[in-house]
Amino acid sequence: MAPKKRGNKSAKAIPPAMKQALANVRKRKESVVVFIRDDLLLSEDTGLVTPSLGDSVHGDAFPDLRALLEARLEDNATERARLEQVARASFPTALQAWRGTIALQLYDRFAAGGPGVANLPPNASVEQKLHWLSLATTLFMCTRALDGSCADCADDDDVDDDDNVPDYDKMMRYPYVLSHKCLRGSDSATDDTPRAWSPATLAPDSGRTPLVADLVRASGLDPASATYQDMDACDGRLTCKLCLEKNLLDADCASTWWDCMGHFDAAHSGVDINPVMPLPYELRYPVGGRVDWVRLNPTAEAKARELAPRRTKDFGLAWRCVSCPAPFKVFQHRSIAEGHGLMWHGLGREAVQHGEGFVTVDNYLNVDGPELVYIWQLRQAGLSQYFPATELDAFYFNKLVKMFGKIPTTFPSRPAEKCAWSKFNQPGKRG
Numbered sequence: 001m002a003p004k005k006r007g008n009k010s011a012k013a014i015p016p017a018m019k020q021a022l023a024n025v026r027k028r029k030e031s032v033v034v035f036i037r038d039d040l041l042l043s044e045d046t047g048l049v050t051p052s053l054g055d056s057v058h059g060d061a062f063p064d065l066r067a068l069l070e071a072r073l074e075d076n077a078t079e080r081a082r083l084e085q086v087a088r089a090s091f092p093t094a095l096q097a098w099r100g101t102i103a104l105q106l107y108d109r110f111a112a113g114g115p116g117v118a119n120l121p122p123n124a125s126v127e128q129k130l131h132w133l134s135l136a137t138t139l140f141m142c143t144r145a146l147d148g149s150c151a152d153c154a155d156d157d158d159v160d161d162d163d164n165v166p167d168y169d170k171m172m173r174y175p176y177v178l179s180h181k182c183l184r185g186s187d188s189a190t191d192d193t194p195r196a197w198s199p200a201t202l203a204p205d206s207g208r209t210p211l212v213a214d215l216v217r218a219s220g221l222d223p224a225s226a227t228y229q230d231m232d233a234c235d236g237r238l239t240c241k242l243c244l245e246k247n248l249l250d251a252d253c254a255s256t257w258w259d260c261m262g263h264f265d266a267a268h269s270g271v272d273i274n275p276v277m278p279l280p281y282e283l284r285y286p287v288g289g290r291v292d293w294v295r296l297n298p299t300a301e302a303k304a305r306e307l308a309p310r311r312t313k314d315f316g317l318a319w320r321c322v323s324c325p326a327p328f329k330v331f332q333h334r335s336i337a338e339g340h341g342l343m344w345h346g347l348g349r350e351a352v353q354h355g356e357g358f359v360t361v362d363n364y365l366n367v368d369g370p371e372l373v374y375i376w377q378l379r380q381a382g383l384s385q386y387f388p389a390t391e392l393d394a395f396y397f398n399k400l401v402k403m404f405g406k407i408p409t410t411f412p413s414r415p416a417e418k419c420a421w422s423k424f425n426q427p428g429k430r431g
């Protein structure tokens with residue numbers, strides 16, 4: 001028999017046996033998708049990247065899942081149960097290895113010429129590569145965001161300061177960037193060759209590297225080695241010197257470095273966020289432009305932290321109920337998880353605390369930063385100096401004078417020729 005051309009009119013020409021075989025393959029794919037989601041991932045951290053059907057089909061990362069896909073088990077429930085058991089046993093190790101492998105793909109693809117890489121030996125260890133991925137200056141962007149075809153990026157634009165939307169800058173960092181929607185493989189059972197995980201649409205966000213490097217330096221750390229976890233731990237409180245000097249009141253914040261990035265995007269990225277009240281020309285910077293950042297002096301910083309503490313480490317975790325599968329039930333606080341365990345699954349508080357019935361998942365993306373602290377709050381708290389450089393404090397006092405129309409009682413003593421007020425009061429200048 002001559003080979004038939006494949007085409008849409010051939011649907012009727014497919015022999016019933018082959019049709020049945022195709023339907024069986026699709027069913028197997030569907031059941032593997034459900035098995036991964038409802039069974040294997042139940043005991044895993046789903047806050048991080050998870051494999052799709054495409055990742056089980058391609059490559060050698062999940063051989064036991066592929067065995068499940070390839071075995072014809074339509075009439076053999078016992079064999080199916082056995083293969084599922086095998087896959088269940090090997091999955092945790094396979095998942096961990098796969099996560100490591102795709103992370104290194106990011107490094108191999110993007111590290112050349114990237115920040116800090118010059119310091120790495122040619123045969124960098126896995127640890128060194130992962131350290132590079134975690135550098136504060138290692139930022140990624142989705143190229144599909146540029147034409148608006150990225151669902152993850154579009155979500156972020158639609159919602160303004162919604163507490164439930166993770167911070168975009170955090171989302172695009174390793175390891176969270178690995179689970180970005182455009183990178184994820186496909187779960188479509190009708191797809192002949194479902195797509196595996198791929199960083200094809202990702203690019204280094206090198207335009208923002210100088211901004212982050214400035215913030216790292218302003219925090220007293222080295223951009224070539226400081227990770228974003230180091231920056232979080234340092235918890236410096238900074239402000240934008242340009243806005244401070246230009247007298248923009250709403251910029252007078254003791255901000256975390258994450259908020260500083262947000263401030264730069266909103267105020268100095270060259271894009272007018274508010275077309276009704278465009279920014280004065282001198283405050284607009286082209287993308288990649290620089291502003292100076294000043295870190296508060298230690299006393300003012302301690303006060304800012306007291307007014308707006310960083311979230312505790314526990315807030316970086318969430319608890320997921322393993323008895324309520326897809327959609328996974330996640331609780332942001334342990335006490336709520338305990339309540340759920342008791343009410344719905346009869347689990348005692350102690351059991352939950354020992355990890356029974358719940359899996360802890362990485363919740364870093366959903367942890368809000370500290371509240372915003374304004375410089376005037378520090379003043380209210382009794383401080384009169386905010387910055388290490390005396391010039392800046394003079395600037396700030398100048399501004400207070402303009403704001404309140406009177407001389408503050410704690411006006412700093414300075415050499416006469418350097419003080420703005422002494423010039424103002426010079427008899428010769430008053431005509």
Ligand SMILES: [Zn+2]
Nearest residue numbers: 142144150182
């Ligand atoms: Zn995307």
Ligand SMILES: [Zn+2]
Nearest residue numbers: 240243251267
């Ligand atoms: Zn500014």
Ligand SMILES: [Zn+2]
Nearest residue numbers: 321323324344
């Ligand atoms: Zn539950």
